[in-house]
Amino acid sequence: MKTAYRADSPKAKGEMINQLAVVLRSAEVHHVDNIAVTNAISRLEALVSEFVQLENILILELRGEFFFVNEFRIRYSSEVMINFDYLVRLFKSLDVGTLVFQNDLSAADISVLTKVLVEASSGVSFEVLQEKLSHVNSIQIEKLKHVIEADLLDTRKMVKKTYFKAVSVAKSVMSSIRSGDEAVDLKKAKRMVVSMVNHILDEEQLLLGMASIKDYDEYTYHHSVNVSIFSISLGQRLGLSMKQLTELGMVALFHDIGKMVIPTEILNKPTRLNDEEWGVIKKHPVEGVRILLKMKRLDYTSIRSAIVSFEHHIFYNNTGYPSVKKYPPLDLYSRIVSLADQYDAMTSARVYSRTPMSPDKALNLMMKQAGTQLDPLLLQFFINMVGVYPIGTLVMLDSNELGLVYEINPIFVDRPHIMILTDRLGQRVTVHPFDLSNKNEEGAFQKSIVKTMDANAYKVNLAEYLL
Structure with a gap:
C-alpha cells in the first residue's frame, strides 16, 4: 500500500513503530493466523519493505523511553502514545533493545517475530528469543543497552558545561552593550546556541533540568539562557528545522537585550517599581530593537531578533506593551518567546520577590491567560513539553x-x-x-x-x- 508521503519520512518512521505495536497488541487478543492480525502484518510488511528499498536497512532501537529509526529519534502524537508506551514496556520486559529488518522481508517472517514476542514471558532470557528467531534471516534482534552510570554522568557534565558557557556568553555580550559597545559580534553566541540545539535534540530533559535551576544573583543572564532553552524545546515540538531552531534560540537569547540600557538602580531595585520607573522598564523592547539593528553584520537573524524584542511583551490579543493599534498577527517566534519568558520569570526569584512561584502554579496561571495574553495552541504544546508537573516540582x-x-x-x-x-x-x-x-x-x-x-x-x- 502506497502512502502519500515518502517511506523514509519522519511520519512514515513513526507509522512503522505504531503499526508494529498494532500487530503485537492484536496478536495478544487473537491468534496470529486471525485475519485482523494477518492484515496488520501485511500493512507492517509493506511499510518496512518500502523503507528498506530506500535505505537498505531498518534499525529500530529503544534508547531510554524513545525509539530511534536509523539513528533518527521518533516524535509521536498523543493519538499513538498508548501504542508507543506498550512497545517500550514490552521491549524492556523482554530485554530487547533493537530490531533489524533487512532485504527479502516477508509477511511470514513478521508472523514468526510476532509469535515469538507475544508468547514470550517477561522471565524468558534474551538468548532464548534470539534462538527462536535464528532461522529468520531478514530479522535480527539485539539486546537492550542499559545506560552506564558513568556515561550518564559524562553526558550530564557536558550539558552542564554547555549551559554555563551559554550564560557566560550572554553575560559577555550584554556587558559589552551596557558599557557602550553596541556593535558587538554574535558569532560566539550563535555557536553556543547551535550546541544547545544539539543537546536539546539528544538530551532535552537534562537541559530543561538546568533551566529549572534559578540563579538570583545573575538573574538576567540565566533568564536569557533559560528562555532560549524553553523556546528551542518548544520549537522542536512544532517541527522546526535545525536552522529555524538555531534562529529561534538566538532571538530568544537576546529578547531582553534592551534592558542593558535601563539604569541598574531601576533594574535591580529591591522593592516594587513606581509608575515612573515602570515606564522606564517598558521602554526595553524598543531599546532592544535599536541595539539589535546596530549589530555587526546586519542579517535576517538580527532583523528577526529585533521583531521579537519589540513584540515579546505584546499579548496575543494585542494588549501589553509597547502599545499598538491594529497590529498585524504576532511573529511565531515572538509568541514562543513570550511563553518561555513568562514561565521562567514566574518560577524565578527576582530582586523584589525572593520567593518564586512553583512550576505547577505558574502553569495554572498561564492557562488562565490562554487566548488573551498567550497563544492557546502554543501553550498546550508548552504544557505537554514541561509536563503537568515540571522538572523541579x-x-x-x-x-x-x-x-x-x-x-x-x-x-x-x-x-x-x-x-x-x-x-x-x-x-x-x-x-x-x-x-x-x-x-x-x-x-x-x-x-x-x-x-x-x-x-x-x-x-x-x-x-x-x-x-
Missing part, C-alpha cells in the same frame, strides 16, 4: 513520601520520573529515582502524586539534585 505521594521531579514522562505527562527525598515519616533518605508510571502485579500504579509542595518552604535546593 516537589510532590507529596500517596505513600506520604516526598519526591522531586527530575524528568518528564513523554507517555504519561502526569506521571513524571522523580527522586524520592523522604520516607513516609518525613525522614530524609538516600535519594533514589522512581518512575511513577510503574505498576504492581494487579495493574495499579504503585505510587501517585497527591499534591505539590513548596520546595522553598522545605528548603529543597534544586541544584543539589539537578546539577
Whole structure:
C-alpha cells in the first residue's frame, strides 16, 4: 500500500513503530493466523519493505523511553502514545533493545517475530528469543543497552558545561552593550546556541533540568539562557528545522537585550517599581530593537531578533506593551518567546520577590491567560513539553513520601520520573529515582502524586539534585 508521503519520512518512521505495536497488541487478543492480525502484518510488511528499498536497512532501537529509526529519534502524537508506551514496556520486559529488518522481508517472517514476542514471558532470557528467531534471516534482534552510570554522568557534565558557557556568553555580550559597545559580534553566541540545539535534540530533559535551576544573583543572564532553552524545546515540538531552531534560540537569547540600557538602580531595585520607573522598564523592547539593528553584520537573524524584542511583551490579543493599534498577527517566534519568558520569570526569584512561584502554579496561571495574553495552541504544546508537573516540582505521594521531579514522562505527562527525598515519616533518605508510571502485579500504579509542595518552604535546593 502506497502512502502519500515518502517511506523514509519522519511520519512514515513513526507509522512503522505504531503499526508494529498494532500487530503485537492484536496478536495478544487473537491468534496470529486471525485475519485482523494477518492484515496488520501485511500493512507492517509493506511499510518496512518500502523503507528498506530506500535505505537498505531498518534499525529500530529503544534508547531510554524513545525509539530511534536509523539513528533518527521518533516524535509521536498523543493519538499513538498508548501504542508507543506498550512497545517500550514490552521491549524492556523482554530485554530487547533493537530490531533489524533487512532485504527479502516477508509477511511470514513478521508472523514468526510476532509469535515469538507475544508468547514470550517477561522471565524468558534474551538468548532464548534470539534462538527462536535464528532461522529468520531478514530479522535480527539485539539486546537492550542499559545506560552506564558513568556515561550518564559524562553526558550530564557536558550539558552542564554547555549551559554555563551559554550564560557566560550572554553575560559577555550584554556587558559589552551596557558599557557602550553596541556593535558587538554574535558569532560566539550563535555557536553556543547551535550546541544547545544539539543537546536539546539528544538530551532535552537534562537541559530543561538546568533551566529549572534559578540563579538570583545573575538573574538576567540565566533568564536569557533559560528562555532560549524553553523556546528551542518548544520549537522542536512544532517541527522546526535545525536552522529555524538555531534562529529561534538566538532571538530568544537576546529578547531582553534592551534592558542593558535601563539604569541598574531601576533594574535591580529591591522593592516594587513606581509608575515612573515602570515606564522606564517598558521602554526595553524598543531599546532592544535599536541595539539589535546596530549589530555587526546586519542579517535576517538580527532583523528577526529585533521583531521579537519589540513584540515579546505584546499579548496575543494585542494588549501589553509597547502599545499598538491594529497590529498585524504576532511573529511565531515572538509568541514562543513570550511563553518561555513568562514561565521562567514566574518560577524565578527576582530582586523584589525572593520567593518564586512553583512550576505547577505558574502553569495554572498561564492557562488562565490562554487566548488573551498567550497563544492557546502554543501553550498546550508548552504544557505537554514541561509536563503537568515540571522538572523541579516537589510532590507529596500517596505513600506520604516526598519526591522531586527530575524528568518528564513523554507517555504519561502526569506521571513524571522523580527522586524520592523522604520516607513516609518525613525522614530524609538516600535519594533514589522512581518512575511513577510503574505498576504492581494487579495493574495499579504503585505510587501517585497527591499534591505539590513548596520546595522553598522545605528548603529543597534544586541544584543539589539537578546539577
